[in-house]
Amino acid sequence: AQTVTQSQPEMSVQEAETVTLSCTYDTSESDYYLFWYKQPPSRQMILVIRQEAYKQQNATENRFSVNFQKAAKSFSLKISDSQLGDAAMYFCAYRSTGNQFYFGTGTSLTVIP
Amino acid sequence: GAVVSQHPSWVICKSGTSVKIECRSLDFQATTMFWYRQFPKQSLMLMATSNEGSKATYEQGVEKDKFLINHASLTLSTLTVTSAHPEDSSFYICSASMMRRANEQFFGPGTRLTVL
Numbered sequence: 001a002q003t004v005t006q007s008q009p010e011m012s013v014q015e016a017e018t019v020t021l022s023c024t025y026d027t028s029e030s031d032y033y034l035f036w037y038k039q040p041p042s043r044q045m046i047l048v049i050r051q052e053a054y055k056q057q058n059a060t061e062n063r064f065s066v067n068f069q070k071a072a073k074s075f076s077l078k079i080s081d082s083q084l085g086d087a088a089m090y091f092c093a094y095r096s097t098g099n100q101f102y103f104g105t106g107t108s109l110t111v112i113p
Numbered sequence: 114g115a116v117v118s119q120h121p122s123w124v125i126c127k128s129g130t131s132v133k134i135e136c137r138s139l140d141f142q143a144t145t146m147f148w149y150r151q152f153p154k155q156s157l158m159l160m161a162t163s164n165e166g167s168k169a170t171y172e173q174g175v176e177k178d179k180f181l182i183n184h185a186s187l188t189l190s191t192l193t194v195t196s197a198h199p200e201d202s203s204f205y206i207c208s209a210s211m212m213r214r215a216n217e218q219f220f221g222p223g224t225r226l227t228v229l
Contacts, residue, residue: 043222044220103159
């Protein structure tokens with residue numbers, strides 16, 4: 001099975017500042033998808049952004065963007081202009097060609113007012 | 114669109130009893146459904162993948178006789194925890210994907226199971 005590693009159990013950021021969450025993965029597949037999910041205290045998983053491995057261009061969704069380095073198997077999430085509502089657990093996920101998702105251990109993000 | 118519900122949201126049961134958790138796709142047909150387990154402050158661990166009308170595929174280490182999964186229709190999958198024990202207490206999350214958006218999974222709100 002593929003492995004997804006998030007090396008930052010906890011991160012904090014000042015409101016309005018920028019923060020980057022790290023994610024690396026291990027795979028032998030060439031075609032796959034990567035995701036960042038947000039899990040607030042309600043425990044509902046919310047899709048933040050996704051990236052197709054065959055696309056070189058980094059995905060962007062408003063204040064959220066990724067830095068996808070396929071050769072390095074790295075997929076970091078950048079949150080710009082951080083807001084209080086961004087505080088949550090963030091999970092990096094890998095979707096295999098068999099349509100199975102594998103999640104990292106998560107990063108708890110605190111936003112400081 | 115793409116809403117997934119779970120029922121119940123919270124259940125407490127006695128050790129030795131069985132508990133059924135339902136996962137429904139409310140506004141789309143779910144060709145594949147997934148069941149995850151999440152311990153407090155930990156990641157989601159994939160338990161099994163099920164396709165409508167066929168047997169579920171279980172991840173290594175997951176007891177298929179303990180966690181029975183049925184995907185009888187395109188909108189409903191059930192997870193039955195048989196002969197539950199306190200160590201089965203956890204947060205169970207289902208997700209579903211649809212044919213035309215197979216690259217995405219839509220998550221249910223989760224079910225908290227407490228076994229006394």
